[in-house]
Amino acid sequence: MGAGVETGCAIPPGALDRLRGLLGERFSTADADLFSYSHDYWPISLQWVLKGSFPWLPSAVAWPENTLEVQEIVKTAYENSIPVYAFGGGSGVLGGTVPEKGGIVVDLKRMRSIRLNEEDMVVEAEAGVNGYYLEKYLNSKGYTLGHIPQSLYVSTVGGWVATKATGQFSTKYGGIENMLLGLEAVLPWGDSVTVKPHPRTSTGPDLRSLFVGSEGVFGIITRVWLKTCLAPGERILLSYVSESFQEALESVRRILRRGARPAVVRVYDETETKRHFYMFEEAYGRVMTVMIVEGDSRIAGAERMIVEEEFRGRMLGEEPVKHWLETRFTVKEASEFTPLGVVFDTIEVSVAWSRAMLLYRSLVEAMRSVKGTLFASAHASHFYPQGVCFYFTFAGVPKGDPEKYYNEVWSVAMKTTIENGGSISHHHGVGRQRRSWLKEELDAGFQLLKKVKTAVDDKGLMNPGNMGL
Numbered sequence: 001m002g003a004g005v006e007t008g009c010a011i012p013p014g015a016l017d018r019l020r021g022l023l024g025e026r027f028s029t030a031d032a033d034l035f036s037y038s039h040d041y042w043p044i045s046l047q048w049v050l051k052g053s054f055p056w057l058p059s060a061v062a063w064p065e066n067t068l069e070v071q072e073i074v075k076t077a078y079e080n081s082i083p084v085y086a087f088g089g090g091s092g093v094l095g096g097t098v099p100e101k102g103g104i105v106v107d108l109k110r111m112r113s114i115r116l117n118e119e120d121m122v123v124e125a126e127a128g129v130n131g132y133y134l135e136k137y138l139n140s141k142g143y144t145l146g147h148i149p150q151s152l153y154v155s156t157v158g159g160w161v162a163t164k165a166t167g168q169f170s171t172k173y174g175g176i177e178n179m180l181l182g183l184e185a186v187l188p189w190g191d192s193v194t195v196k197p198h199p200r201t202s203t204g205p206d207l208r209s210l211f212v213g214s215e216g217v218f219g220i221i222t223r224v225w226l227k228t229c230l231a232p233g234e235r236i237l238l239s240y241v242s243e244s245f246q247e248a249l250e251s252v253r254r255i256l257r258r259g260a261r262p263a264v265v266r267v268y269d270e271t272e273t274k275r276h277f278y279m280f281e282e283a284y285g286r287v288m289t290v291m292i293v294e295g296d297s298r299i300a301g302a303e304r305m306i307v308e309e310e311f312r313g314r315m316l317g318e319e320p321v322k323h324w325l326e327t328r329f330t331v332k333e334a335s336e337f338t339p340l341g342v343v344f345d346t347i348e349v350s351v352a353w354s355r356a357m358l359l360y361r362s363l364v365e366a367m368r369s370v371k372g373t374l375f376a377s378a379h380a381s382h383f384y385p386q387g388v389c390f391y392f393t394f395a396g397v398p399k400g401d402p403e404k405y406y407n408e409v410w411s412v413a414m415k416t417t418i419e420n421g422g423s424i425s426h427h428h429g430v431g432r433q434r435r436s437w438l439k440e441e442l443d444a445g446f447q448l449l450k451k452v453k454t455a456v457d458d459k460g461l462m463n464p465g466n467m468g469l
């Protein structure tokens with residue numbers, strides 16, 4: 001270990017022997033592994049990597065291959081009061097896996113078996129299954145999960161449930177919580193629990209909810225059962241140019257009110273239309289909407305008719321949608337801008353239709369008002385009959401400390417969201433970046449959550465500090 005680098009928690013020799021005996025080479029305290037698991041995609045932690053500074057390191061990393069091994073690791077940690085951090089793909093953008101108290105990072109990626117039950121239309125997957133691999137497997141059998149986050153290639157099914165993730169096709173298929181039928185998890189003292197995958201059940205409070213969005217603080221999800229859908233027989237690509245953001249959003253609201261559910265709906269404000277669709281002259285200075293309607297051809301055909309009846313704007317054909325399909329996994333801005341000293345990030349929030357435009361305008365203005373901001377813009381990418389998710393992007397070149405500027409933008413964004421009746425997170429979760437605002441968002445619910453945490457995790461060992469718990 002290099003000079004000046006400390007892990008927050010020493011593992012007693014007896015526990016080290018037990019874990020080495022259990023996992024052999026799948027347990028490591030090597031510097032390279034500790035450094036690799038000290039961060040995720042949280043921009044603050046990526047800055048640490050660029051600077052070569054590692055304020056928080058784990059004490060060890062474990063790669064279990066089955067639920068029994070996860071149980072043994074967690075049991076050993078419990079008996080020795082060692083913190084534990086579940087780690088999926090490490091694609092979280094809010095520092096959710098950062099091991100701030102030291103302890104053991106448990107990487108689930110070696111747990112990757114998949115079993116499809118075609119009659120029940122249910123897929124069983126171990127927590128470490130990679131998102132792209134699962135979708136490719138289902139497609140090969142004629143199915144889809146309908147969950148395609150932009151991080152598909154670098155995230156896991158366990159991480160999806162733990163962060164309450166949602167994908168690009170969510171307006172039709174919903175978020176991961178709508179697909180989750182059952183799960184198996186290892187509890188903080190090492191026992192395992194299975195919430196069975198019934199089509200529906202009315203047997204008391206829904207225990208799945210304890211783990212959906214739990215971000216590793218209540219235990220480790222080791223297996224999930226998810227609903228599958230038939231792969232779409234028909235896929236219709238539609239795009240429109242509107243005169244204003246409000247006009248385009250209003251069109252989408254009317255479509256959803258009538259019961260149509262295009263899978264993909266993305267409406268870009270003027271700034272983002274210029275940035276992403278500069279090659280389409282007709283869109284310049286206007287607002288681009290791209291849509292995909294898909295499913296059984298008869299249903300998709302009917303939904304297309306509703307879209308065409310309700311959308312007020314100029315139709316632009318398939319090309320803008322094809323362009324989006326080709327570029328939708330590209331996130332080069334973050335890696336290109338950051339080394340140049342440009343602070344860059346995205347913030348997603350949700351809001352009811354009645355407050356949507358007010359929140360959008362207030363938030364863009366608030367982020368632009370922070371000294372050093374170059375631009376702040378948004379698109380809307382997940383829609384409901386009740387409201388919408390805005391996905392804001394900001395970039396700035398601050399004169400002073402980049403981290404101070406970054407936190408200032410986040411702070412005005414969170415405050416403005418709460419003041420305008422929105423929720424501070426639509427799908428990225430809370431992690432360490434949003435934790436100081438969770439109390440305000442949940443109000444009395446935060447005290448309840450703290451009590452649940454103390455009851456379930458009496459020693460406070462599961463991802464301590466995450467979400468402010």
Ligand SMILES: Cc1cc2nc3c(=O)[nH]c(=O)nc-3n(C[C@H](O)[C@H](O)[C@H](O)COP(=O)(O)OP(=O)(O)OC[C@H]3O[C@@H](n4cnc5c(N)ncnc54)[C@H](O)[C@@H]3O)c2cc1C
Binds near residue numbers: 089148167331
């Ligand atoms: C380029 C990019 C694009 C993204 N696009 C999207 C998007 O479209 N939609 C979206 O929702 N998110 C998106 N994200 C955010 C991120 O990918 C999601 O939050 C994803 O669900 C995290 O999964 P993961 O396996 O990488 O989890 P990790 O980052 O490893 O962990 C995230 C949190 O979940 C906990 N956790 C992980 N696995 C388990 C488990 N098995 N049991 C208990 N707790 C666990 C961790 O402790 C941590 O708190 C994006 C991120 C990036 C970098």
